[in-house]
Amino acid sequence: MDILKKTEYFSALSEPELDFVRARVVEKRVKRGELLFLEGEPCAGLHLIVSGRVRVFKTSAEGKEQVLALMQAGQSFNEVPLLDGGLNPATAEALEDTHVYVLSKESMAQIICAQPSVALAMLRIFAARLRHLSVLVEELSFKHVTSRLAKILLEQARQSSAEHGEAHAPHRVTQQELAAMVGTAREVVARALKNLEKQGVIKVARQRIVIVNPKELERLI
Numbered sequence: 001m002d003i004l005k006k007t008e009y010f011s012a013l014s015e016p017e018l019d020f021v022r023a024r025v026v027e028k029r030v031k032r033g034e035l036l037f038l039e040g041e042p043c044a045g046l047h048l049i050v051s052g053r054v055r056v057f058k059t060s061a062e063g064k065e066q067v068l069a070l071m072q073a074g075q076s077f078n079e080v081p082l083l084d085g086g087l088n089p090a091t092a093e094a095l096e097d098t099h100v101y102v103l104s105k106e107s108m109a110q111i112i113c114a115q116p117s118v119a120l121a122m123l124r125i126f127a128a129r130l131r132h133l134s135v136l137v138e139e140l141s142f143k144h145v146t147s148r149l150a151k152i153l154l155e156q157a158r159q160s161s162a163e164h165g166e167a168h169a170p171h172r173v174t175q176q177e178l179a180a181m182v183g184t185a186r187e188v189v190a191r192a193l194k195n196l197e198k199q200g201v202i203k204v205a206r207q208r209i210v211i212v213n214p215k216e217l218e219r220l221i
Helices: 015-022 080-084 105-114 116-142 145-164 175-182 186-198 214-220
Strands: 026-030 035-037 046-051 053-059 065-072 091-094 098-103 202-205 208-211
Touching (some): 015 105, 026 035, 046 053, 053 098, 065 116, 065 145, 098 105, 116 145, 145 175, 145 186, 145 208, 145 214, 175 186, 186 202
Antiparallel strands (some): 026 098, 035 091, 046 098, 053 065, 202 208
16 A cells, blocks of 8 residues: 555655554455546545546536546545535546545544644645646636647646656547547547647657657647
8 A cells, every 4th residue: 555655645644644544445446437436426535546547527418528637546536525525526437447545534534633734735635626627717718729738738748757757658548538628529639639740749659649849739838
């Protein structure tokens, strides 16, 4: 359970304090394409990714999806209903075989009472998430599809580089997943990718997007 040391919530805890957390962890494994939880259902608890990747998204009444975040090993999600007692505000789906730790509301309450530093970490994470959602609303409202796509490709490349050391190579994502993140139709994303490839900014090979000219991609944002 060394992944606990790498999470912002528990990175400042000593080994005995981490043991207190470990004793309350429930492990869960899901296959690619499986849902960890559904929007509108009761919250099972805080989820920490040990390995794999997860997309967190909302679905409209018409079935349109909007991706809120792509999460990877060491990251956490579903904190809000843990604290306010409400239902899951979004759905979480495994993008590949995924292993998570789940800490129930009761367990997190015990941990926070025992270790106030965890509560401070939670406030920092909430502030970062709120800032991310504020930027997302601004981008969906005012920025062109190509600009939003460029930012997402760069963000994915940075995550992939940090995790695998692959510079300028975003995680494998489908055009449908990109469309959900950008907030548009798959066909629109396909055209935007084709235009970027024609301009020599990216290269699409074996269903993977490689950023050829990151400076130009940054300029488009």
